[in-house]
Amino acid sequence: MTxxxxxxxxxxxxxxxETVNRSRPxxxxxxxxxxxxxxxxxxxxxxxxDVSMRVAERSVTxxxxxxxxxxxxxxxxxxxMNDIIEGTxxxxxxxxxxxxxxxRDVDVVALRKRVGMVFQKSTPFPKSIFENVAYGxxxxxxxxxxxxVEIVEQSLKRAALWDEVKDRMNDSALALSGGQQQRLCxxxxxxxxxxxxxxxxxxxxLDPASTARIEDLIFExxxxxxxxxxxxxxxxAARISDRTAFFFQGYLIEVDATQKLFTTPTKxxxxxxxxxxxx
Amino acid sequence: xxxxxxxxxxxxxxxxSLTRRVSWTRAREQxxxxxxxxxxxxxxxxxxGIIIVLFTEAxxxxxxxxxxxxxxxxxxxxxxxxxxxxxDHPRFGILPxxxxxxxxxxxxxxxxxxxxxxxxxxxSEYAKPKMRRIVKPVLEILAGIPTVxxxxxxxxxxxxxxxxxxxxxxxxxxxxxxxxxxAGIVVGVMIIPTVCSLSEDALRAVPRGLREAGYALxxxxxxxxxxxxxxxxxxxxxASFLLAMARAIGETMAVTIAAGxxxxxxxNPFRGMETMTAYIVNISLGDTEAGSMEYKSLYAxxxxxxxxxxLMNVLAQWVxxxxxxxxx
Ligand SMILES: Nc1ncnc2c1ncn2[C@@H]1O[C@H](COP(=O)(O)OP(=O)(O)OP(=O)(O)O)[C@@H](O)[C@H]1O
Ligand SMILES: [Mg+2]
Numbered sequence: 001m002t003x004x005x006x007x008x009x010x011x012x013x014x015x016x017x018e019t020v021n022r023s024r025p026x027x028x029x030x031x032x033x034x035x036x037x038x039x040x041x042x043x044x045x046x047x048x049x050d051v052s053m054r055v056a057e058r059s060v061t062x063x064x065x066x067x068x069x070x071x072x073x074x075x076x077x078x079x080x081m082n083d084i085i086e087g088t089x090x091x092x093x094x095x096x097x098x099x100x101x102x103x104r105d106v107d108v109v110a111l112r113k114r115v116g117m118v119f120q121k122s123t124p125f126p127k128s129i130f131e132n133v134a135y136g137x138x139x140x141x142x143x144x145x146x147x148x149v150e151i152v153e154q155s156l157k158r159a160a161l162w163d164e165v166k167d168r169m170n171d172s173a174l175a176l177s178g179g180q181q182q183r184l185c186x187x188x189x190x191x192x193x194x195x196x197x198x199x200x201x202x203x204x205x206l207d208p209a210s211t212a213r214i215e216d217l218i219f220e221x222x223x224x225x226x227x228x229x230x231x232x233x234x235x236x237a238a239r240i241s242d243r244t245a246f247f248f249q250g251y252l253i254e255v256d257a258t259q260k261l262f263t264t265p266t267k268x269x270x271x272x273x274x275x276x277x278x279x
Numbered sequence: 280x281x282x283x284x285x286x287x288x289x290x291x292x293x294x295x296s297l298t299r300r301v302s303w304t305r306a307r308e309q310x311x312x313x314x315x316x317x318x319x320x321x322x323x324x325x326x327x328g329i330i331i332v333l334f335t336e337a338x339x340x341x342x343x344x345x346x347x348x349x350x351x352x353x354x355x356x357x358x359x360x361x362x363x364x365x366x367d368h369p370r371f372g373i374l375p376x377x378x379x380x381x382x383x384x385x386x387x388x389x390x391x392x393x394x395x396x397x398x399x400x401x402x403s404e405y406a407k408p409k410m411r412r413i414v415k416p417v418l419e420i421l422a423g424i425p426t427v428x429x430x431x432x433x434x435x436x437x438x439x440x441x442x443x444x445x446x447x448x449x450x451x452x453x454x455x456x457x458x459x460x461x462a463g464i465v466v467g468v469m470i471i472p473t474v475c476s477l478s479e480d481a482l483r484a485v486p487r488g489l490r491e492a493g494y495a496l497x498x499x500x501x502x503x504x505x506x507x508x509x510x511x512x513x514x515x516x517x518a519s520f521l522l523a524m525a526r527a528i529g530e531t532m533a534v535t536i537a538a539g540x541x542x543x544x545x546x547n548p549f550r551g552m553e554t555m556t557a558y559i560v561n562i563s564l565g566d567t568e569a570g571s572m573e574y575k576s577l578y579a580x581x582x583x584x585x586x587x588x589x590l591m592n593v594l595a596q597w598v599x600x601x602x603x604x605x606x607x
Binding site: 112123135189 | 360
């Protein structure tokens with residue numbers, strides 16, 4: 001099984017990097033997101049079947065699985081993004097720090113400020129770079145220019161884009177390259193100061209160099225954020241995630257520590273998928 | 280016969296020679312081509328004809344009979360009195376007509392543009408599909424009402440039952456029976472469908488991903504509509520505004536009936552005014568002698584109107600280009 005060996009190698013490299021990188025003491029895991037028995041429907045069509053999963057605070061969780069298996073759907077239930085699609089429904093519970101985000105008294109707008117999202121296709125607004133990043137704080141009521149300047153700078157620095165755009169903040173965001181646009185979208189999501197960051201294939205449309213930058217960035221962001229990322233690229237999942245979840249046809253087949261899932265999966269379907277026998 | 284053709288699984292006949300032959304297919308193509316060309320040429324010729332007539336009647340003709348060969352352009356543009364019928368001292372200052380046109384179109388815009396845009400936002404962002412199915416046909420009916428009906432409505436309903444009770448009885452203004460405000464109101468209503476349907480198209484063309492990005496940043500529906508979708512659709516919205524204004528400026532029957540035919544240089548919306556179009560109706564329907572100065576002034580006014588709407592169209596094109604954001 002050469003593939004699995006190569007994964008082992010990857011994991012090994014990563015561990016070395018992590019020991020170098022680790023700046024905070026190992027703490028006991030705190031559960032950030034807790035999903036219990038979630039079923040999800042597009043009209044009559046069921047897209048998720050009885051999914052249960054915990055996501056630890058300040059960790060990276062990767063979702064893998066063949067196209068159409070429900071990764072995006074599941075990710076979008078975590079910030080109630082599916083609410084804006086007509087005719088969707090669900091049952092089961094999604095708890096964010098113990099609070100059910102689908103409870104009646106939950107303010108969806110507030111929820112989405114805490115659970116940010118970055119999409120597969122970068123979606124910069126047709127505004128200036130500055131206005132793109134300032135958008136979130138603005139709709140949250142921050143109108144002081146000085147404060148906005150500070151937030152924008154900080155967010156762009158965190159998204160590793162500051163140096164490239166600091167002299168052209170008033171240029172249109174659409175003039176940036178694809179990789180820069182995606183980092184801008186990450187900066188924009190960070191500007192609302194979320195604590196969870198959902199990413200749906202954030203690097204799938206990017207070249208290898210930009211992808212590497214985004215991966216490094218995710219590694220950095222993990223210090224402060226809880227990150228859930230959908231990826232088609234299993235090497236990527238192995239490189240960046242702590243835990244990996246494998247979805248298949250709407251079911252969560254297996255979720256485990258990334259190293260374990262890639263080297264010794266317990267389910268046959270998982271093994272078939274990661275060794276490339278299908279999907 | 281080539282090998283490829285012999286083994287081809289498809290039984291489409293391959294042309295054996297590439298030399299042209301006269302055939303029915305070819306002749307038909309030529310005829311279709313000619314007919315289409317004629318149709319295109321017809322509209323071109325019509326436009327050219329109108330421009331030539333306007334030019335020779337208004338600016339320059341070899342016999343020296345054109346309007347501007349007897350009236351100076353400065354008088355035309357800066358004299359404040361429009362009195363072409365005066366028996367001894369006819370005066371041809373277009374300012375009162377321009378004023379009437381722009382006051383009424385301006386009032387119409389003030390009313391029609393915001394309402395049109397608001398209903399476009401409602402239809403594209405808020406309305407359930409069922410609601411849209413009801414509202415859209417209603418708007419189309421609004422667009423289909425003959426403009427003379429609007430004019431009549433302004434004269435027999437808007438002025439006596441809305442404007443006079445409010446502005447005359449209550450607030451003490453003097454409201455003429457023919458007045459610019461009633462005309463402005465019905466012109467405003469008339470342009471709502473134009474603004475609404477063109478703006479709605481522009482709003483709907485904004486990619487869904489932008490809306491989702493807005494929501495994901497903690498926006499309310501109102502935030503997304505106003506701060507994401509409208510800015511992204513700005514070019515289309517501005518173009519719809521300009522087209523609507525071009526329509527308001529060119530509007531004829533309703534303003535002739537509602538605002539009357541008194542050329543008057545004033546900004547008071549309660550007075551009667553004459554627009555450029557109303558003057559053209561006036562002369563065309565009246566018993567003006569062909570070839571008289573009065574008659575020729577029609578062409579000068581028409582030329583001015585033509586230039587104004589042309590400029591509006593050019594501006595609309597420029598705005599579309601300038602503010603267009605490209606989405607793939
Ligand atoms: N808006 C929608 N309406 C109806 N069905 C949908 C909708 N979005 C997704 N689905 C269906 O739900 C299932 C899961 O889709 P989802 O987008 O979550 O898959 P995915 O795992 O993200 O796939 P990919 O890797 O291709 O992005 C698919 O069968 C899809 O056809
Ligand atoms: Mg997906």
